Every structure is written in C-alpha cells, then in structure tokens.
Amino acid sequence: MEEHARDIVSSLIGIGLSALRAAQAGLATTGHNIANVNTAGYSRQQVELTPSNALLSGSGYVGQGVTVTTVRRVYGDFLAQALRDSTASSTRASTYATEVSRVDNYLADSSSNLSSATDSFFAAVQTVANNPADSASRQTLLSTARTLAARFNDLGGRLQSQGDDVDRQIDDVVANVNTLTQQVATLNRSILTDGRDATNNQIPNDLLDQRDALVQQIAGAIGATALPQSDGTVSLFAGNGQPLLVGSTASALTTVPDDRDPTKKQLAVTVNGQPQRVQTAQVGEGTLGGLFKFRDEVLSGAVNTLGQIAIALGSALNAQNALGQDANGNAGIALFGVASPAVVAKPTNSPGSGLAVTIDDASRLTTSDYRLDYDGTNYTLTDTTANTSRQFSSLPQTVDGVRIAVTGALAAGDRFTIAPTRNGARDFTVATSDPARIATAAPVALVGAAANTGSARVSSLAVTPAVPLPANLRSPVDVRFHVSGGTTTYDLVDPTTSNVLSGGNAYTDGAVIARNGWTLTLSGTPADNDVFTVGPNRGAAGDNRNALLLASVQRKAVTAAGSAQDTYNGLVGLIGNKSNEATSLSTAEDNLRTQAQDNRDSVSGVNLDEEAVNLQKYQQAYQAASKSIATAGILFQTVLDLFN
Secondary structure: OHHHHHHHHHHHHHHHHHHHHHHHHHHHHHHHHHHOOOOOOOOOEEEEEEEOOOEEEOOEEEOOOEEEEEEEEOOOHHHHHHHHHHHHHHHHHHHHHHHHHHHHHHHHOOOOOHHHHHHHHHHHHHHHHHOOOOHHHHHHHHHHHHHHHHHHHHHHHHHHHHHHHHHHHHHHHHHHHHHHHHHHHHHHHHHHOOOOOOOOOOOOHHHHHHHHHHHHHHHHHHOOEEEEOOOOOEEEEEOOOEEEEEOOEEOOEEEEEOOOOOOOEEEEEEEOOEEEEEOHHHOOOHHHHHHHHHHHHHHHHHHHHHHHHHHHHHHHHHHHHHOOEOOOOOEOOOOEEOOOOEEEEOOOOOOOOEEEEEEOOHHHOOOOOEEEEEOOOOEEEEEOOOOEEEEEOOOOEEEOOEEEEEEOOOOOOOEEEEEOOOOOOOOOEEOOOOHHHOOOEOOEEEEEOOOOOOOOEEEEEEEOOOOOOOOOOOOOEEEEEEEEOOEEEEEEEOOOOOOEEEEEEEOOOOOEEEEOOEEEEEEOOOOOOOEEEEEEOOOOOOOOHHHHHHHHHHHOOOEOOEOHHHHHHHHHHHHHHHHHHHHHHHHHHHHHHHHHHHHHHHHHOOOHHHHHHHHHHHHHHHHHHHHHHHHHHHHHHHHHHHOO
16 A cells, blocks of 8 residues: 555656656747847747656556657748748849949949040030131140040949959859858758767757758858758759758869850869869859849940940041041041950960951941850851851951951860950040141142132032042042033043043032042032142141041941940940849849748747747746645655554
C-alpha cells in the first residue's frame, strides 16, 4: 500500500515537472521572440508540445505529462522565396532608376546642356556673317567654339566617368557577394555538423535565420537562385546555372573582359580554377542586373549619340569652312578636331594584326558599336547594338560611313571591337586659335562685263562640296554667250590664253554652269557677246557668302535624326522618358517588395501583443505546474504520516 501511494505521488511530481519544463521553454522562447522583435530576418519561434506516453492502468491509460518536442521556426518557404524575388527585382529597378536619373540630370540641366552652347556658337557665326571684316566678332566666335567644345568634353567626360563608377560598383558588388557566399558556406557547415543534435536531428533556428538573411542579401545583389537541400543546406546558382555555392563549397565570382567588347566587364564564376562566363543578359536581377541594364541599354547609347553629334557637327562645319576663303585669302581649314573611331583588339589576337578605321561620311554614322571577326577566310562584321551581321571576303569596306581596312596580317580567330563615336564628345576640340582662319568668304567671285546688254543676272555661285578643293578652283574662266536665230549657247574660255575650254553649250534660263569645282546659276536672258567671268575672290573682306553657309549648318541634317539640335533633343527626350519609366517601375517594385515583406512578417514576424499574451499564458502555466508539484508534495507527506 505504501509503495503504491509512493508511485502515485511520484507520477504526480513527474507530470508537474514536465509541465514546469514546458512552461519554462515557452517563457524562454517567448522572451527570445520579444528580444529579437527588431532583428532583421528573424523568424518567430514556437514551442511544440506533445503529451508524454500514457501508462495503462486498470482504469485505462493515465497521462504522464507533456514533452517539449522542439522549438519550431515559424517559416514559409514560399513567402521567403517571394521576398527574395521581390528584393532582387526592387534592387535592380532602384539601381537602374538611380543611374538613368543621373544621365537625365546631366543632359537636361539648363546651365550645362549642349543646347545653350550650340545656340551661342551659331549666334556668333551669324554675327560674323553680318560683319565678316570685324576681328572682334571673329574672336568671339572662336571663344564660343571653345565653349562648345568644352561642353561636349564635359558631358562626354561625365558620362564616361559614370561608366567608370558603374565598373567600380560592379567590382564592389562582386566582392560583397563573395564575402556573403563564404558566410553562407560557413553557416551551411554549422547547420550540417555543429548545429545538429545527434539524438533528435534538431537544427538551431537562429542559424537558419542568419543564413536566410545572407541569401536574401545575395539575391538583392545578383538575383541568385537558392535551392534548399535535403540535408538542411542551401545551394546558390547565378546566371544560367553557374554554381556560386554547393553545400559548404563556395565558388568565387569575378569579372573578366567582355568577349564582345573587352572595354566592358563581364561576370564569371571560378569553378575548378577556371572562369565560367555569365552572359550579361542572364544577370537580370539584383543590383548587378540594374547596373548591366543601365550600362548596355542607356549609357552606351547616350555616350555614342553624344559622340555622333560631336563628330557629325564638327565634320559638317569643317567641310563648309574648307569650301570658303579665310581673311588671308587662303582656303579654309578645319575649325574643329573630331575624334577617330575607337578600336580595341582582342588580347589574344595574332602579333602584328591591326585595323585602320576612319570616318568617310560622318552624316551616315550610327550610334552602334561593331565587332569584326576573321575566320581565316571571311570577315564578319556584327552590329552589336542591333545584333545584325554582314560578311565580307576582303577589306577595306565602308559601312555606315566608317571605312575599315586591315593593317598587318590577320589570323583566324582574330577579333576587334570598333566604336566609331564612343570618344566623339570627349575628344572634340577647337583646331585653330587664329580668328583669321575662319573662312567667311567664297573662294571664287563673279564679275559681269560692263558692256553686257542682256538681262542675265547671277542667281548663285557656289563651290561644289569636295575635300580637298580642286587645285584649279580659282583659275579664271570666262562664260561667253552667243545668240543666233533664237538659240543661246555659251563657251567656257580661259581669259589668259583665250583657249576654249568647253564650247557650244546650250543655255536656258536657270541652267547650271559648272567648271573647276564651282557651279554658276544665271536667271534672265543674256545678249550676244555678254561675258561673265568667274575667278579668284580678291576683294573678300566683306564677303559673307561662306559665313552664311556656316550658319546654315545649324539647321542642316547632319545625322539620320536631323540637325545636331534635333539629335540632341531626341537624346534628351529618350533619356527623360526612360528616367520617368524607371522611376515609376522602381516605385512599383518597391511597393511589391514591401508587400512581400509584410506577407512574410505576417507569418514569421514577432507580434508583441501576441507575445505578451503568451507570456501571461506561460506564466500561469508555470505557476500551475509549481502548484501541482507542491500539491504532490503535500500528498506525499500525508501518505508518510499515515504509515508512521
């Protein structure tokens, strides 16, 4: 009887102790939740309780208390993955919007954009055209030319500096991803070994939270794919499946020269000591995705378009100035220095191989970059912007206004990157410091013979665009008319030797007469023996014919998009639209990330009100368990008293 009573009391104490331990675990877990309410990535924890195995008695199964099975991490794989995905998309959109906004600010800034400098330059050209003999006006024109060049240089330099900054950001993100990946590898090892209890295979929840927080940071940086493994570890993959982390083995992320353009960075994952390239187009998410998207879709185009404007405008002004005559009576020279195409050889090209790339027609330039590949027989030129190719069996060839020729011997596998306009804005310069070299006058003039009796008058006398100008451009030529039987003809005669250069040419009102690189148009009816002489312009001080043509370049279509101003306005509008779209998308993606965070927190986050209720519940359970143990003790003492 005494032994039976002792067993009953012992059972009561055991039940009370198990309840006490359960309440203690609940209090500790609740306190842990409250302590980590502001810890980023922390997942709320819950105590899992199960009844202890009951004992069979004559009156049925009698309970033996409670067992703390585990401390469960309240976690949803789907919600966590959704948060990682939205974080990757949000950081990509935010990074892209920030960088595009910088370009938009550069181009649209009223105090430093290209439009004001271009307007000032052409206003100065018009002032010189109004008074070509005024040296002060000429000096002002050169000053505005230097301002225009400085504006091109500044904008080009800013964009290229931003490109350098993007490269630095890429390197920083790569270094950070490598650090984070190593930390995840360490946690994988801890989870796989140190973190497990050999008896019940438990994994510390806090290690899982720490690892998931790191994985989310990696997703925000590169948009890596996370694959949970059955052993509790997680593997990470980048791009098109290159492994960043498998188990506890991390692969280093690095950058290598892009195989399409060695001047740009491309990602690679080092696997077994060898870099595996990650195609840039496959890095679509995270900060790196935003940086690559900006670099390839916005920055390159902006740099090339600005360079195209500089080269096309400078070339048009140079060509027109070369058709004129300067204040010293000499043929005009180039006013501006324009950049040559950038050519980058593949580092593994054969020794001695090279290309000579020049601009034949600046008005035909596009904003594309090109890649030239030689297979030992044919040359393949790929427009890397439009992703189109054409093949040639030999060089030189002229494509989009660019002449490509081989220097040295090329071997199969040689490759070159050609960027015709990349350095156009950065390398735009003023080619002269002498205001007298501005060719305001036309190199030829026409003098009507005083004895002319017909009604023919000069409509225009212009120099045919050609560089260099013909050597005999300013050689005197007489245009002598003959009228007979209602038919009018003319001869072109060398007045010095009286030799007929071209005779018996039919004339009609408005017909174009051409010789030695000039064209003459007359209106009206000449009389028999009327003579017009085209010769060197000797009294050119007040001649503004070429200055007016220089001023007309402002409205001339110098690119496929139109004038220099039209092309620049198109660029500003394009970048402005992209900036607005990027900002809107960034806001939307950030809202989605916030929603994903809220969804995750609604399940895994700590609710202080709920935890306060749990504290009270476990406190009461603790007190009740203590009371149960105390009661068992009183009963035990009563039994002892009965047998003493």
